[in-house]
Amino acid sequence: MSIQAAALRDALLTLNRIRALQLLQAATATMAPLKVVEDLVRPALEQVGDLWDRGGCALSQVYMSGRICEELLDQLLGDPTRPSSSDLTPAADSPRLAIVVLEDYHLLGKQIVRTVMRSSGHSVRDYGRQTVDDLVEKVCFDEIDILLVSTLMLPAALRVEALMRRLGDEAPSTRVVVGGAPYRFDDRLWREVGAHAVGLNAGEVVGLVEQLQRGAR
Amino acid sequence: MSQTRPAMTSMQRVLTAVGHQEPDRVPLLLLPTLHGARELGVPIDTYFSDPALVAQGQLRMRQRYRHDCLYTFYYASIETEAWGGESIFRDDGPPNAGAPLISDLEAIQRLSPPRIEDAPGLRRVLETTRLLAAETGGEVPIIGVAIAPFSLPVMQLGFEAYLDLMHDRRDLFDRLMRLNEAFCVAWANAQVAAGAHAICYFDPLSSSSMVPPELFLETGHPIAQRVIQQIKAPVALHLASGEGLPIIDHLASTGAALLGVSCHEDLGQLKQASRGRIALFGHLNGIEMRHWSAEQAEQQVKAALAAAAPGGGFALADNHGEIPWQVPEEVLLAIAEANERWGRYPLDWCDEAARAEALRAGVPESDTAAETASAADTAGAADTDAAADTAGAANTDGDAGPLAVSAARSAARTDVP
Numbered sequence: 001m002s003i004q005a006a007a008l009r010d011a012l013l014t015l016n017r018i019r020a021l022q023l024l025q026a027a028t029a030t031m032a033p034l035k036v037v038e039d040l041v042r043p044a045l046e047q048v049g050d051l052w053d054r055g056g057c058a059l060s061q062v063y064m065s066g067r068i069c070e071e072l073l074d075q076l077l078g079d080p081t082r083p084s085s086s087d088l089t090p091a092a093d094s095p096r097l098a099i100v101v102l103e104d105y106h107l108l109g110k111q112i113v114r115t116v117m118r119s120s121g122h123s124v125r126d127y128g129r130q131t132v133d134d135l136v137e138k139v140c141f142d143e144i145d146i147l148l149v150s151t152l153m154l155p156a157a158l159r160v161e162a163l164m165r166r167l168g169d170e171a172p173s174t175r176v177v178v179g180g181a182p183y184r185f186d187d188r189l190w191r192e193v194g195a196h197a198v199g200l201n202a203g204e205v206v207g208l209v210e211q212l213q214r215g216a217r
Numbered sequence: 218m219s220q221t222r223p224a225m226t227s228m229q230r231v232l233t234a235v236g237h238q239e240p241d242r243v244p245l246l247l248l249p250t251l252h253g254a255r256e257l258g259v260p261i262d263t264y265f266s267d268p269a270l271v272a273q274g275q276l277r278m279r280q281r282y283r284h285d286c287l288y289t290f291y292y293a294s295i296e297t298e299a300w301g302g303e304s305i306f307r308d309d310g311p312p313n314a315g316a317p318l319i320s321d322l323e324a325i326q327r328l329s330p331p332r333i334e335d336a337p338g339l340r341r342v343l344e345t346t347r348l349l350a351a352e353t354g355g356e357v358p359i360i361g362v363a364i365a366p367f368s369l370p371v372m373q374l375g376f377e378a379y380l381d382l383m384h385d386r387r388d389l390f391d392r393l394m395r396l397n398e399a400f401c402v403a404w405a406n407a408q409v410a411a412g413a414h415a416i417c418y419f420d421p422l423s424s425s426s427m428v429p430p431e432l433f434l435e436t437g438h439p440i441a442q443r444v445i446q447q448i449k450a451p452v453a454l455h456l457a458s459g460e461g462l463p464i465i466d467h468l469a470s471t472g473a474a475l476l477g478v479s480c481h482e483d484l485g486q487l488k489q490a491s492r493g494r495i496a497l498f499g500h501l502n503g504i505e506m507r508h509w510s511a512e513q514a515e516q517q518v519k520a521a522l523a524a525a526a527p528g529g530g531f532a533l534a535d536n537h538g539e540i541p542w543q544v545p546e547e548v549l550l551a552i553a554e555a556n557e558r559w560g561r562y563p564l565d566w567c568d569e570a571a572r573a574e575a576l577r578a579g580v581p582e583s584d585t586a587a588e589t590a591s592a593a594d595t596a597g598a599a600d601t602d603a604a605a606d607t608a609g610a611a612n613t614d615g616d617a618g619p620l621a622v623s624a625a626r627s628a629a630r631t632d633v634p
């Protein structure tokens with residue numbers, strides 16, 4: 001990881017918004033926006049997520065890091081996922097992505113993952129909270145390539161099995177990435193419910209999406 | 218071979234263990250809640266609507282699993298019901314809090330804590346407590362529950378809004394804490410008055426998985442100290458499967474007698490770090506337990522006992538403070554049987570050699586883990602790098618940096634060839 005990305009990560013972990021702003025301003029002066037996102041913001045957020053996964057930082061820092069990045073990028077570059085900021089919008093072959101909380105009332109995991117995706121320049125449809133039936137309908141209608149599912153409660157995590165069965169019939173090419181606390185306590189769970197991938201921290205999401213995208217080609 | 222010791226009542230057993238001595242056997246603080254509904258053949262919402270059913274369910278489960286406590290916990294959001302919130306029930310798990318009851322942060326200025334006697338849900342819990350106290354006459358510890366003032370706002374405001382409040386609006390945060398503290402003390406002491414012998418103080422937000430140690434020291438820690446001091450019974454501080462090793466010294470100084478610990482941490486290290494200061498309970502993985510065989514249950518019980526039971530100061534329990542609905546009865550029975558079989562003091566089977574080995578194995582790792590956590594928590598520029606690298610090194614063969622580790626691990630987490 002570059003020195004700048006490490007510096008950004010450390011500014012984020014200490015919630016030092018001013019330092020983070022300076023680093024991003026310096027980078028945007030010399031680099032294209034997409035490059036800033038790819039070389040600085042994404043690695044910094046990935047490392048924060050990874051550090052949390054290992055007990056090296058706290059969820060409040062993960063959340064605040066994402067919040068600060070999102071705010072600063074908006075301030076410096078405009079909404080990174082808006083079509084108008086075309087320098088930032090990833091290539092046309094980027095997959096159609098959606099994120100959802102499945103039959104659960106806990107939205108924070110989804111928010112954090114969405115922020116990481118957005119700050120890394122990926123546009124993601126936010127489906128909010130959905131039941132299996134409504135979700136399948138939306139996925140089919142929007143022709144979603146990769147669906148990110150967050151759950152916090154075990155019964156909700158187990159409902160992914162029903163989701164996978166339905167998607168298998170109605171949208172067989174849609175790939176599903178699951179995440180959330182129950183998967184962190186049972187490493188067999190994601191396979192048991194038939195998901196295509198699991199993310200144990202929000203920082204993994206961009207890498208997973210890329211891997212699934214490569215696999216689909 | 219040493220003699221087995223005279224049988225104790227559950228109360229004597231738990232008090233001895235919490236006093237850092239060896240009782241006749243390791244206490245089993247199994248904490249089933251929802252299984253009571255299954256035991257009585259009623260839906261979960263019906264079960265929790267009737268205090269007599271919950272009391273009966275607890276007594277029947279104790280008969281079946283022979284554990285050492287009765288547990289009057291219904292579900293977490295019963296407390297936010299008292300503040301005007303709702304709970305949403307489902308038939309295959311615990312109910313969850315509905316929409317946050319505070320949507321405008323400024324409303325905290327006008328908020329006042331509810332009275333316990335005005336809250337029908339809390340009154341039901343108190344009634345269950347009284348029924349159990351009358352039935353058992355002090356031989357079995359009755360454990361009540363209070364959600365910590367520092368953790369309750371996740372349900373009062375929603376998690377995101379609460380984190381924003383904590384970071385951006387300390388004035389309102391402080392006010393909310395004062396209200397929640399008053400409520401928490403009143404609620405805990407009402408349970409003690411109704412017959413609870415101990416209060417399980419759920420505070421996962423204080424865990425180092427949730428907030429960094431510096432923030433905990435400014436917030437969750439003084440709050441816990443103030444509240445615990447006012448509760449008129451011993452308190453078990455539960456991190457609800459959040460991690461606590463980096464802050465173990467501070468957890469030990471909250472005034473709590475017991476600490477509920479996570480399966481994500483090394484129990485031997487936790488024990489070493491807390492020995493003689495705060496007793497531990499845990500740390501069986503309730504979620505994974507769903508598919509344990511009897512043999513796996515036995516192995517897990519043995520491993521936990523070997524790591525933390527010698528010398529006392531330990532009770533066997535799950536790591537969250539509630540057994541998931543999906544865990545089969547047979548697994549709970551296998552856990553109880555394994556504890557009955559292997560948990561008799563003196564724990565001769567954990568012989569000296571094995572114990573010494575466990576201690577030796579624990580030391581270097583414990584140092585690394587503690588360094589990782591504290592380095593990362595102070596999060597100085599240089600420290601964080603070191604922390605990430607140390608952590609990475611443990612998971613790879615070579616000298617790949619943390620990002621390489623992360624990629625390697627995600628590779629193992631997809632079905633993409």
Ligand code: B12
Nearest residue numbers: 109150154179180181199202292293311313314371421458
């Ligand atoms: C703090 C906490 C509490 C607090 C606040 C809970 C809340 N959020 O509302 C309190 C004390 C109120 C509480 C209460 C309860 N809790 Co609780 N709680 C926790 C704890 C410690 C953290 C939960 C949390 O919110 N984390 C924050 C989220 C954002 O973390 P996360 O889901 O792991 O997400 C991260 C990653 O997993 C990833 N991620 C998430 N989604 C996705 C998706 C994708 C695609 C990817 C790539 C990544 C990803 O990104 C995030 C950041 O890195 C966990 C145990 C733990 N160690 O995790 C138990 C836990 C969530 N609780 C649990 C339960 C059961 C409950 C209760 C139902 C208990 C009860 N009977 O009342 C109540 C419900 C409360 C409610 N809201 O109604 C269980 C749920 C599993 C189960 N057994 O069903 C857990 C897992 C404990 C356990 N080990 O069993 N709890």
